[in-house]
Structures are given as C-alpha cells and as structure tokens.
Amino acid sequence: MKILLLEDEDTLRKNIEKFLTLKGHSVDSFDDGGQLLKDANLFEYDFFIFDINVPDVNGFELLIYIKDKKIETPVIFISAMIGIEEITKGFELGCSDYLKKPFELEELELRMKNIKNSFSTHERITLPNGLVYDFSAKAVFQGDKQLELSKKQSEILYILMKHHGQVVSFDTIADYAYEDDFRDMHTISSHIRDIRKVIGAEVIKNVRGVGYKVVF
Known part of the structure; x- marks a missing residue:
C-alpha cells in the first residue's frame, strides 16, 4: 500500500x-x-x-x-x-x-x-457490459474470468476507479502509477485507449487538458 x-x-x-x-x-x-x-x-x-x-x-x-x-x-x-x-x-x-x-x-x-x-468485503463495483471491478485484485472480471490488463494499465485503472465520478488529473495518475518523475501524457493516453478496449470506451471520459473521469 x-x-x-x-x-x-x-x-x-x-x-x-x-x-x-x-x-x-x-x-x-x-x-x-x-x-x-x-x-x-x-x-x-x-x-x-x-x-x-x-x-x-x-x-x-x-x-x-x-x-x-x-x-x-x-x-x-x-x-x-x-x-x-x-x-x-x-x-x-x-x-x-x-x-x-x-x-x-x-x-x-x-x-x-x-x-x-x-x-x-465491499470493494467491488459493477460496470456496464456485465463487468465487475474488484479493488482488492485491481482487476476487471466478466463472470469468473479476469480480463487482461498490463500491470501499468491496472495501476492507472485503479486510481481512476478509486475516485470514480471525480476528475483525476494527469499528475495524479503519473504520481500513482510511476515511481519517478514521469510525466508523458501521450503514454498515459495510450494506456487509457487500451483500457477502454477492455472495459468500454464510454466508461472513461476525457476531461480535456485536465485528466480523466470514470462515469457509469
């Protein structure tokens, strides 16, 4: 932790x-x-x-x-x-x-x-399309099947899900998912695109110039 x-x-x-x-x-x-x-x-x-x-x-x-x-x-x-x-x-x-x-x-x-x-015990959130996000596992499930995300994608999705409904800035994502002073927004955006392919594009909203927000 x-x-x-x-x-x-x-x-x-x-x-x-x-x-x-x-x-x-x-x-x-x-x-x-x-x-x-x-x-x-x-x-x-x-x-x-x-x-x-x-x-x-x-x-x-x-x-x-x-x-x-x-x-x-x-x-x-x-x-x-x-x-x-x-x-x-x-x-x-x-x-x-x-x-x-x-x-x-x-x-x-x-x-x-x-x-x-x-x-x-209650850190599971139901997503659209029959998916479930499990906070303890930092993973997305469809039934009993865990959907594939890279370690970095899992970290990025976790910080977004932890504050679902709120805008999470690029800096907050970088601070949580990367240990150094990494601030490449293009790399983060690329990870977000891949996450959207797994959980649905409508779940993660881009707040232009600020960051991202999970909505469902």
Whole structure:
C-alpha cells in the first residue's frame, strides 16, 4: 500500500516509516500538516496515518478537508490524547480507528490490515457490459474470468476507479502509477485507449487538458 504518515515526533515518525517500509509498503511522511497539504497529492494514497496535535494544520482539520474532497481513504489517528471527547470527535469526523500512544508497531499494522479487510468485503463495483471491478485484485472480471490488463494499465485503472465520478488529473495518475518523475501524457493516453478496449470506451471520459473521469 501507499501510505501517508503525519507525525511530528521525529523518532516515532522514522520508526513507523522504517517498519512499514520493511513490511513492503511505500511511505511518505511529514511532521507538519500544512506542509503535507502543500506537497502531498491526497488522491494517490491507500491509507492515512495522522497524529492529531501537529503544527499548522492538525489531524482533525486534515480529516475534515479530506472528507470535503470526497476522499474515502481510511484514516487511523495516532495520539497521546486519551480523552473520550477527542476519541469521539475523531470517529464522528470519519476516522477508521484510533491508536493511543505509546503503541507497538505490530499493533498498528494489525489494525491497518483489519481496516483494509473490512473495506475489501465491499470493494467491488459493477460496470456496464456485465463487468465487475474488484479493488482488492485491481482487476476487471466478466463472470469468473479476469480480463487482461498490463500491470501499468491496472495501476492507472485503479486510481481512476478509486475516485470514480471525480476528475483525476494527469499528475495524479503519473504520481500513482510511476515511481519517478514521469510525466508523458501521450503514454498515459495510450494506456487509457487500451483500457477502454477492455472495459468500454464510454466508461472513461476525457476531461480535456485536465485528466480523466470514470462515469457509469
């Protein structure tokens, strides 16, 4: 998974980042909420881990911003704040879980797995033409048959499906599907054409000069 971490305590932030990286995840970390909003593309992540008391923009404010943007990526709050009022506020705003400091890193991973498993039970979307998109597999199925997409096409379709109904910019697609500074819109457009041949041209709409949007 691609994870966005916000934690202003240096040692803890580095330990979490190292632990999750060793577990095979990709982690971008920040110690300042304002800097996170400036530099991070929130649409490209699979999981958010936020401390609450951080400089500039706190964890609660970030979650409000994320929900306003209709981003449904799961959020775990990690905080030394143990009052029932803070915990209640976090859940009312839409966080997926709340982990009190100090905690074992293995517990953080376990909670992340449980949340992703609960999401995966309903992460299937019915497409036109009798097709089904499965988020956990990042694949398109017709009945029991998985339709053929290249790895790169699967990544591009995943980020579009994750934000279906919303315009996904070329930069967001490139940031998610490519690890370097790749920005060749022609190559992305070529992949989109091939994806359309599999799922139907009407499913992916081109928003000229901006990006693409899944509609159905």
